Amino acid sequence: MSDADEAGGLTVGQASARLGVTVRALHHWDEIGLARPSLRTTAGYRLYTAGDLERLHRVVVYREIGLGLDRIRTVLDDSTADVPGALRAQRTQVAERIARLQRLSAGLDRMIDAHxxxxxxxxxxxxxxxxxxxxxxxxxxxxxxxxxxxxxxxxxxxxxxxxxxxxxxxxxxxxxxxxxxxxxxxxxxxxxxxxxxxxxxxxxxxxxxxxxxxxxxxxxxxxxxxxxxxxxxxxxxxxxxxxxxxxxxxxxxxxxxxxxxxxxxxx
CATH class of the missing domain: 1.10.490.50 (Antibiotic binding domain of TipA-like multidrug resistance regulators)
Known part of the structure; x- marks a missing residue:
């Protein structure tokens, strides 16, 4: 059983520590409806269920590879979305970014050598x-x-x-x-x-x-x-x-x- 199942859900702070994202990010995703906690305590505190954590994990993964939040929402919620196509497009952008960084690195090497x-x-x-x-x-x-x-x-x-x-x-x-x-x-x-x-x-x-x-x-x-x-x-x-x-x-x-x-x- 996960911690979420054992306790009925994880608090924002616990989810933040589990996923390695900031509490501020979780609050923002909640506010825009991208990843909301399903439960609340009697005192009104947010609690993330195991299903919520799975969605959050996917958000983190897609954000890590460079997808914007609107694009992530589409990938997660639109059953007609071309997920492989979106990932291929992102891979192309990542490859271009890597090439730019490699050129930047080479330029820095030349600048260091020149100095x-x-x-x-x-x-x-x-x-x-x-x-x-x-x-x-x-x-x-x-x-x-x-x-x-x-x-x-x-x-x-x-x-x-x-x-x-x-x-x-x-x-x-x-x-x-x-x-x-x-x-x-x-x-x-x-x-x-x-x-x-x-x-x-x-x-x-x-x-x-x-x-x-x-x-x-x-x-x-x-x-x-x-x-x-x-x-x-x-x-x-x-x-x-x-x-x-x-x-x-x-x-x-x-x-x-x-x-x-x-x-x-x-x-």
Whole structure:
């Protein structure tokens, strides 16, 4: 005999504990007529019979697989309802939900890897995209230096969605900009001129592939390009003196926007 039979019925609290649902849910199902207790005590308390518990159990099962309460009512009360069809439709929805969650999980894995590694490319892919001069240890070094910054987080979020083709597009855009800078220096483009300012803006736009670059940050970056041996070697390898010239056009552009290059900070 069940507890319901022995006692003539289970209270709401007992039924809640038996079925693993909240008392509030049982009250709601009672109010909407989905699963009502058949008995009442002399004091007016609800009591669920064995038959009531069986219906409640079915409600719980159908709700667990994702059926809405109206659909559950139809399945339980409509003798003409196509129960297998309803379950197949629900199975399809569950499969779609699982596929979405799997994609979400894969995306989270990539985001975690990007925050930890910076680049989600193999060593061979890095060499193919960035060229033979690329050092695959640089991303790890960058994370050690900048891993706690907002810019690293922004960079990682962009990196997570990129494969070799997307990184190749970024690399090509940077190479095109480098060529344009070298050609402008050859043409003696004057800092502060419209042509120079266009290149400064183009640099900010292209660099945004890594993280958003404010004008003050650009001033700091141009300063680094001139003073850091590695960056200076890159730019001076394009044109002798290009790192210093680039800093001058960035500084001139900053002044035009009310920024003093001498006091600019990384913000």
């Amino acid at each position: 930890e590694r910076g680049l989600l490319l193999t060593v061979e892919q890095q060499a193919a995209v960035f060229g033979p001069q690329w050092n695959p240890d640089w991303p790890a070094e960058a994370r050690r230096r900048y891993g706690g910054t907002t810019q690293w987080q922004q960079y990682a979020e962009r990196s997570a969605s990129r494969g070799p083709e997307e990184w190749q597009a970024v690399t090509d855009a940077m190479a095109d900009l480098d060529r344009a800078l070298g050609e402008a220096m050859d043409a003696v483009v004057t800092p502060g001129s419209p042509e120079a300012d266009q290149l400064v803006e183009r640099h900010r736009e292209v660099f945004a592939s890594y993280f958003p670059l404010t004008r003050q940050m650009q001033v700091c970056l141009a300063r680094t390009f001139e003073t850091d041996p590695g960056f200076a070697a890159h730019y001076d390898g394009i044109r002798t003196g290009l790192a210093a010239w680039f800093r001058r056009i960035v500084d001139a552009g900053a002044r035009a926007h009310g920024i003093d290059p001498e006091t600019a900070t990384w913000q």
